[in-house]
Amino acid sequence: MTMRVLAQSRGFSLWPESASTSAEDVDLVYLALLGLTLFFVVLIGAMALGFGVKYRAGAKSFRDHPIRKTLPIELTWIVAPLVMTLVIFVWGASVFVDLGTPPADARSIYVVGKQWMWKVQHPGGRQEINELHVPTAESIKLVLTSQDVIHSFYVPAFRIKRDALPNQYTSLWFRATRPGVYHLFCAEYCGTDHARMRGSVVVMTPTDYQQWLAEEVTERRSDGATRGRDEEKESGPDSATSRRIDVSTSPSAFVEFGCAACHQSNTTDAGPNLAGLFGRTVRLADGRVVVADEEFLRRSILEPNHAIPSGYGNSSSMPTYAGQINDDQMAELVEFIKSLETNGEGATQPDWPATTP
Amino acid sequence: MTTLDTLTVAAPSYLASRWSLRSWLLTLDHKRIAILYLVSITGFFFIGGAAAVLMRLELATPESDVVQSAVYNRLFTIHGTVMVWFFLIPSIPAVLGNFLVPLMIGARDLAFPRLNLLSWYLFMAGGVLAIGSIVAGGVDTGWTFYTPFSTTYANSAVIPMVAGIFISGFSSILTGMNFVVTVHTMRAPGMTWFRLPLFIWAMYATSLIFVLATPVLAITLALIGIERIWGVGVFDPALGGDPLLFQHLFWFYSHPAVYIMVLPAMGIVSELIPCFARNPIFGYRFIAYSSLAIAILGFLVWGHHMFVAGQSLYASMVFSILSFLVAIPSGVKVFNWIVTLRNGTIQYKTPMLYALGFIGLFTVGGLTGLYLASLAVDLHVHDTYFVIAHFHYIMVGGAVMAYLGGIHFWWPKMTGRMYPEAWGVFSAVLLFFGFNLTFFPQFLLGYLGMVRRVAEYPPEFQVLNVLSSAGASILGVAYLVPLVYLTASLIRLPSAERNPWKATGLEWETSSPPTEFNFVQAPVVTSPPYAYPPLGAIAEPPATGVQEASSG
Numbered sequence: 001m002t003m004r005v006l007a008q009s010r011g012f013s014l015w016p017e018s019a020s021t022s023a024e025d026v027d028l029v030y031l032a033l034l035g036l037t038l039f040f041v042v043l044i045g046a047m048a049l050g051f052g053v054k055y056r057a058g059a060k061s062f063r064d065h066p067i068r069k070t071l072p073i074e075l076t077w078i079v080a081p082l083v084m085t086l087v088i089f090v091w092g093a094s095v096f097v098d099l100g101t102p103p104a105d106a107r108s109i110y111v112v113g114k115q116w117m118w119k120v121q122h123p124g125g126r127q128e129i130n131e132l133h134v135p136t137a138e139s140i141k142l143v144l145t146s147q148d149v150i151h152s153f154y155v156p157a158f159r160i161k162r163d164a165l166p167n168q169y170t171s172l173w174f175r176a177t178r179p180g181v182y183h184l185f186c187a188e189y190c191g192t193d194h195a196r197m198r199g200s201v202v203v204m205t206p207t208d209y210q211q212w213l214a215e216e217v218t219e220r221r222s223d224g225a226t227r228g229r230d231e232e233k234e235s236g237p238d239s240a241t242s243r244r245i246d247v248s249t250s251p252s253a254f255v256e257f258g259c260a261a262c263h264q265s266n267t268t269d270a271g272p273n274l275a276g277l278f279g280r281t282v283r284l285a286d287g288r289v290v291v292a293d294e295e296f297l298r299r300s301i302l303e304p305n306h307a308i309p310s311g312y313g314n315s316s317s318m319p320t321y322a323g324q325i326n327d328d329q330m331a332e333l334v335e336f337i338k339s340l341e342t343n344g345e346g347a348t349q350p351d352w353p354a355t356t357p
Numbered sequence: 358m359t360t361l362d363t364l365t366v367a368a369p370s371y372l373a374s375r376w377s378l379r380s381w382l383l384t385l386d387h388k389r390i391a392i393l394y395l396v397s398i399t400g401f402f403f404i405g406g407a408a409a410v411l412m413r414l415e416l417a418t419p420e421s422d423v424v425q426s427a428v429y430n431r432l433f434t435i436h437g438t439v440m441v442w443f444f445l446i447p448s449i450p451a452v453l454g455n456f457l458v459p460l461m462i463g464a465r466d467l468a469f470p471r472l473n474l475l476s477w478y479l480f481m482a483g484g485v486l487a488i489g490s491i492v493a494g495g496v497d498t499g500w501t502f503y504t505p506f507s508t509t510y511a512n513s514a515v516i517p518m519v520a521g522i523f524i525s526g527f528s529s530i531l532t533g534m535n536f537v538v539t540v541h542t543m544r545a546p547g548m549t550w551f552r553l554p555l556f557i558w559a560m561y562a563t564s565l566i567f568v569l570a571t572p573v574l575a576i577t578l579a580l581i582g583i584e585r586i587w588g589v590g591v592f593d594p595a596l597g598g599d600p601l602l603f604q605h606l607f608w609f610y611s612h613p614a615v616y617i618m619v620l621p622a623m624g625i626v627s628e629l630i631p632c633f634a635r636n637p638i639f640g641y642r643f644i645a646y647s648s649l650a651i652a653i654l655g656f657l658v659w660g661h662h663m664f665v666a667g668q669s670l671y672a673s674m675v676f677s678i679l680s681f682l683v684a685i686p687s688g689v690k691v692f693n694w695i696v697t698l699r700n701g702t703i704q705y706k707t708p709m710l711y712a713l714g715f716i717g718l719f720t721v722g723g724l725t726g727l728y729l730a731s732l733a734v735d736l737h738v739h740d741t742y743f744v745i746a747h748f749h750y751i752m753v754g755g756a757v758m759a760y761l762g763g764i765h766f767w768w769p770k771m772t773g774r775m776y777p778e779a780w781g782v783f784s785a786v787l788l789f790f791g792f793n794l795t796f797f798p799q800f801l802l803g804y805l806g807m808v809r810r811v812a813e814y815p816p817e818f819q820v821l822n823v824l825s826s827a828g829a830s831i832l833g834v835a836y837l838v839p840l841v842y843l844t845a846s847l848i849r850l851p852s853a854e855r856n857p858w859k860a861t862g863l864e865w866e867t868s869s870p871p872t873e874f875n876f877v878q879a880p881v882v883t884s885p886p887y888a889y890p891p892l893g894a895i896a897e898p899p900a901t902g903v904q905e906a907s908s909g
Contacts, residue, residue, distance in 0.1 A: 010817040016805045022736075029733045030804070037724045040688075044695060044720050048713065051698035055634070056705070063700045067639075074643050077692040078685060085681040088731055093674050096732030100670055115510070149506040150600055152665065152740060156806025159737035163666045165601070166505060167594030170667045183815060187665075187740040187808045189499050191510060192427050195811035 019157040019178040019203055025095045026159035032091065036084060099160065102173035104279070106141035108294070108338070109134075110331035113144065113151030113164040116193040118184065121331050126213070130199030132184065134176055135209035141173040143294050143334075147327060152188035155201050161187050167302075169295040169334075176203040251336045253329040257321060271318060272309050278338040283310045297334045301325065368877065370773060370870040385470035386873055391456035392771070393477050398444050398452065399840070401484060405439035406836065408432045413795075413829040416822045421812040429812035430497040431513070437500025442522050443484050445756055446614060449621035450532060450567070451480070453763050454560045456771060458536055460864035460871065461554050463545025463880040468538040469531075476531040483525025490517035499810060501611070504592035504603040508584040516582060523578045526571045529617075533567025536560055545863070547882035551645070554862055554886050555638065558645040559624025562652040566613045566620075570656070574610035577603065604666060608659035616655040618752055619719070620648055622759030623690055626712045629762055630694045632860040633709035634701030637887040640693035647686035654683040664735045673732060680730035687723050691716060706858075707781030711762025714789045718754025722747060725800065743803025746796045754792055761788070761839065768843065769853030773870040780842045788835035794828025861887055 018024060054061050067073065109132070110121040120128040134140050144153055144164040153172065154161035157180075162172040186197035204212060254260060262271035277292050285308040290296060299306055302325075304316035325333070371388045374380075381389060412432050415423040424432065455473065459466050467473050490496055493514040498507040507515055540561050544553070580591045581603075590596025592603040623644075631638040638644065660668055660676030668676075694716055703709070725747040728734045738744065762785075768776050798821040807818045814822070856865040867876050 010815070012817060012820050013805065014801055026733050026737050029731060030728065030737075033724075033728050033731060033734060036727070037721075040724055041720060044691060045717070047695045048698065048716065051695065051701070052703060052713070055698060055701045055703050057635075057702045063702070066700065067696070070640060073696070074640055074689070074693075078689060081688050082682075082685055085684060085727060086678075088727065089678050089681045092731035092733040093677060096664075096673070096677075096736065097670065099733065099736060149510050150503060150666075154740070154806070154808065156737070161665050161736060161739060165594075165667055168667065183806060185806065185808045189430075189501075189503070189506075189810040191506060192430065192497070194430070195421070195426055195813040198815075 016159075017157045017178075017180070017182065018159070019180060019182055020155075020159070020174045020176050022099050022174050023157060023159045023177075025098070029088070029092050029095055032088060036088065040081075099173075102141040102171065103139045106139035106173050108141045108143055108335065110143050110327075110335075111145075111153060111164065112147055112327045113153065113186065113190075113197075114147035115149065115191050116186070116197040118151075118153070118186075118197070118199050119327075121328060123335060124213075125332075130184070131202060132199070133202045133204060133209065133212055135204055135206045136176045136179060137206060139173055139175050141171055143331070144170045144172070145298075145327060145330075149190045150188050151186045151190050151197070154185045154187035155182055156185070157182035157201070163188055169293075169298050171294065176201075179203050179205055179208070251332050253325070253332045254336055256329075257325065257333075259333070262318070272312065274337050275340040277340070284308060285310050285312060285314060294334050294338075297337055298330055301330065301333060368872040370868065371873045372773065372870050374873050383474070385466070385474055387455050387459050387467050387470065387473060388771070388871065388875075390473050390477055391452050391454075394447060394451040394455060394480070395771075397477075397481060397484065398447055401439050401443035402836075403840075404488070405436050405444055406833065408436040408439070410829065410833055412436065413826040415812055416814075417826045419814050419816045419819050419822075424812065426812045427497065428495075430499075430810070431491070431495030433810055434496045434499055434518075435491055438487060438496070438518060438522065440752075441500055441614070441618075442525055443480075443487065445618045445752055446529060447480060447532075448618075448756065448760050449625065449763065450536070450560060450563055450617070451477075451528075453556075453625065453760075453767060454532070454536060454563075454621065457767065457864055458539055458557065458560055459543070460770075460867065460875055461557055461862055462540065462543060462548055463863045463876065463882065464539060464543035465874050465876070467535045468543060469535050472531045473535055476528040476535070479531070480525050480528035483521040483523070483528065486517050486521030486524065488521075490514040490521065493517060501607065502578075502581060502603075503607075504581070504584070504598070504600045505594065508581055508591075509593045509595070515585060519578045519581050523575055523582075526575045526578075529567045529571045533564035533571070536564040537568065540564075545880045545882055548863075549882075551642065552882055552885055553645075555627035555641065555644050555648075556621075556624035558648050559620045559627070562648040563617050563620045563624075565652050566617050566655065570610045570613040570617075573606060574614075577606040577610065580606075601663070601666060601668070604663050605659070608662045609656075612659040612662065613652075613655045615748070615751065616651055618756040620651060622715065622719075622756045623648065623687075625759040625763040625766075626694060626715050627690070628860075628862070629708050629712035629766055630697050631887045631889060632766075632858055633704045633706055633712070634698050635704070635889050636697055636699075636701040637889055638693070639696040639699075640689070641885075641887070643689050644693050647689045650686040651683060654679060654686070658683055658730075661730055661735070664732055665739050677730055677732050681727065684723055684727060684730075687719075691720055691723075705782075707776070707778060707785050708762045708766035708858075710782060710785040710789075711758050711765065714785065715755055715758045715762065718750050718758060718789075718792065722750025722754055725750065737806075738803050740809055741803035742799040742807045742809060745809050746799035746803060749796045749799075754796070758788070758792075761785075764839075764843070766858070767864075768846070769857050770864055770869050770871070772847060773853050774846045775851055775853050775857065776839075776846050777842050780838060784835050784838040784842075787831060787838070791828050791831030791833075791835045795825050795832050796828070798822070798824045798828075861889060 018027060055063065108123060112119045118130050120132050142153065144162055145168060146164040146166045148166060151164040152161050153164055158174045160172050160174055162170050164170065180203055182201045182203065184199040184201050186194060190197065263274050279292065281289060281291050283289050290307060296307065302320060302322040304318035304320060308314065308316050371386055381393065384390060411424065412429065415421065415429055421429065495513055496515055496518045497513045498511050498515060502519065540557060583589050584591045584593060584598065588596060590598040592598040592600050594600060627638060627644055658676055658680045660672055661680045664673050728738060729744065729747060765776055765781055768774065802818055802821045805818065807814055853869045855869050863880055866880065
């Protein structure tokens, strides 16, 4: 299991490993702050030490040179630190914006946190527990949620973390640079075994990654029943049925919940066509303008009334699927909707009203 | 002055006026209530400290061997809740504030003496409930009570703990209100706002936070109880609630609460530095206004606890820049203190060592706050030991150092006894080294990626953890030494003079310890504060409070 990988001991070190593009960006801001810290610590320390020695009781120093104009001095130590901190703010914020904006071509992987494990679902249905295999040189977007309390997905070698919240999707993205096995921690305290909610991120070269994917497929096909991987044992009932989503055909959840009855017909009176919806900016009946991201799709399935497209009345005719749909099925549906191209699947026109043509 | 001394000898001190237990438990004297707080928070401090000792013992090895996770989780909850709500928040305001606010402004007591006594009883009632929850099996939520864990999933005594903190919150509110009203209405004749000691400015700013922020904590904790007991969906999404709402409400109180802990500490340092440098404070008005600026800005930065929690990008940017800004008034104070040393005649007595230690540790604590305010770096260090190290530099390196400095400085005034100077210097130096050895390695651990609130960690983090645990054992000794010699001083050491430090301030113009009604005659203030004699003469400063017969 995971501990096997973590048992490979790492040496004592004062600087964390870095294995992603984000790590380099964050480290630079950190180093700048370190420089700022040293500057002020040395400045204040030198002043304290200098005055402290020169003006100690008993020292025969000349003491009668008072400062007559205090305002310029006060302004100096207000304005100079202000400018320095504002520069650091802008820098940190711009890196944060980059790290919060996944590239459009990022590969989406769904991660569910629960007490006390991480469950990973790859596109194509591949599942892992407390391990995440990713290739280098490809942008990976993790879509996070939780089945119970708040967890936080944290990979120190990538310098990123993001909370996984119940009943909500959040996301983070990274681009791994160096193959290796890296720590995965839960950073948000989540109960008794929070400390053991650890895993590893396995970064592979693209070639190895393809090989790894293929191996797994061969393994599954040859002997699906006797795969004795440790992860499967501790993964609980959900992963016992390791499901493969094949988004090119109708996924089971899409059929099971009867989504196509309203969403894949060419009629316009039932529900909006879903083709090409993902990633678009859409206008809602109440005038709001939102981006249809993963969280928007998830919430629309659970709470259809939270966002009604303009032109579909003021309340939704769609029933809520809250309580009927599990995290795996949700990930499957969201991925399927994302995969629907505007002109594929016999869809005619996207009838979600766009804000820009 | 001679007449004053003869007069004070005639009237017994507040300690000696009555001896019965009843005269303590039903006292309305702000000075006796301060002593009640001093004894009770010292007890809480050592309870919280014992939990920390066990935690550091457990963290000496990567496995959970001394205690299991379930116990460890209860230990850090005890440590956090007791230290924050039953030691740090009441520490300086309720002990030194209670004792000194009326004395420093030349008043006989606080504006509402009965409310003052009530606030101690509320505090104790809350404390007993909180300790009761530990006896009843402990609480495993951490001091932050994040939902939905605390409301739905935690299987421990959350309700009594939350109720205890809820009740003790009213003690904070009453104390804050009492101080605000007292400073506004009971200043002695001539004690204008800009003649107030900076400790009073700091207590005033702190009191505003007490009054404005604590009710939000009370509401938040009540909502936890309502959701946990009756299943009313407020925070748990399974019940239709929003877990992030909890974090907004909680940090709306708990970030300003950090300034409740550190503003009074800054107030103490502003008293100690000029006294032991024998120099008027540099930039009085800037220090005074920076306390208010910190109190106000402190209300607007709570979202920096939620950068990775799913808060909107724009909200995060606003909270980030405001968090950078709140560092500026703190920096103003540090620079003004340092320049106060210039031209001085510096005596390195125990309180001064604590004050200088405060400046060093607070500077590091404040600057590392910028890392957490920076969005990009917070992405990495949020919820790691970097955060633990940062806030211990502020709360222990800052607040506790200043508290101990203040206790030593005003010990002669409070008890009428001197403390042993050599032991004082020894424990102050020991505390400084023990503190740094405990918490500096935690900055490194945090950047390496060690997350907080874990009883187990990967083996490569062990070296730094062992260093930290070694430091903690030194720190523990450095806390016990003052407990012993200060207690011993009550029976063994010589009586203190009226003004052993030759300090300015009205509290030094009455006897040590003061009489029940503080001043024999109502003081009238005729000069600005910190009027230390020029060129560093170590002599009695001119009295600021001229004793005059007054009808009052």
